[in-house]
Amino acid sequence: MHHFVYIRYSDLFDERPPLSSIRVILRRFKRSQAFLRIAQINVLLSREMFMKDKDGMQKLQGSLLATFFDDEVFERRLKARYGPAKMDESPVFTRQAALALLRKCTLHSNVDGL
DSSP states (O other), rough: OOOOOOOHHHHHHHHOOHHHHHHHHHHHHHHHHHHHHHHHHHHHHHHHHHOOOOOHHHHHHHHHHHHHHHHIIIIIIIIIIHHHHOOTTTTOOOOHHHHHHHHHHHSSSTTOOO
């Protein structure tokens, strides 16, 4: 059995994001496009998890980090705190988080958003 340590928002920023700020951010997005993108990420995470492909999961985590994190967060927070941690053992992007975000997206995003 493998045990993983998931890196949470609060691990990087020393606080939990208030739900009100998440709602404000999600209201800017067009529901169908945001839902599709998050669902696609969830499928990719699911595939790598079920295939048990460590190299594939590391590459996927790296690609998602490069796409969604800016240099300040990546260099000064993630690397500074976790160093050369393997992203298949300490993932930032997880299926559980993607599914929770899908739910919030469905509830709070805008049908006619940007």
